[in-house]
Amino acid sequence: EIDSCIKLQTASQKIVEAHAAMRSGHYQAADELFRSAIRLNPEKASSLTSVQAALIPLIKTESAQGKQKAGMNAFEEKRFKEALVCLDEALALLPDNSPHFPSYLCDRACILCELKEFTEAISNCENALRSQPDFGLAHLRLGTAYFGLDKLDSILSHQKYLIGDE
Numbered sequence: 001e002i003d004s005c006i007k008l009q010t011a012s013q014k015i016v017e018a019h020a021a022m023r024s025g026h027y028q029a030a031d032e033l034f035r036s037a038i039r040l041n042p043e044k045a046s047s048l049t050s051v052q053a054a055l056i057p058l059i060k061t062e063s064a065q066g067k068q069k070a071g072m073n074a075f076e077e078k079r080f081k082e083a084l085v086c087l088d089e090a091l092a093l094l095p096d097n098s099p100h101f102p103s104y105l106c107d108r109a110c111i112l113c114e115l116k117e118f119t120e121a122i123s124n125c126e127n128a129l130r131s132q133p134d135f136g137l138a139h140l141r142l143g144t145a146y147f148g149l150d151k152l153d154s155i156l157s158h159q160k161y162l163i164g165d166e
Contacts, residue, residue: 018033018034027055034055064104071084071090075111088108102129102131102135103128
């Protein structure tokens with residue numbers, strides 16, 4: 001019986017820690033703590049199922065942010081192909097309609113420009129602009145990609161947008 005009380009108390013403590021992890025944006029850690037609490041007290045499973053389900057897109061976003069950060073670190077170190085792989089993985093992890101989508105596409109476009117893949121960079125910027133038409137960085141990256149293809153007229157239309165001279 002003492003063992004049972006200790007398990008219940010430990011499970012409750014894990015739930016408290018999981019909520020603290022959620023508040024600080026550590027969703028994977030929160031999920032692991034909830035799972036641990038359920039192993040200690042299976043009766044908690046029904047009350048925690050909806051919380052765990054709500055964590056799924058947050059965990060995906062957290063993982064995507066880690067991949068994006070690794071990609072940008074690789075970019076800064078001029079490991080462009082590795083950076084591109086990381087950004088591809090980050091984009092694949094993002095939940096649908098993520099607010100990070102346009103920014104990650106612009107990061108990917110920047111990497112593509114370094115790899116001289118200007119046409120694909122343009123496509124990434126256009127996708128970012130479809131999600132967020134006023135995203136200045138997407139216009140800037142688009143101008144860079146057009147410059148790489150020597151399409152000066154296209155550059156001017158996006159540079160005018162950036163300086164407010166439409």
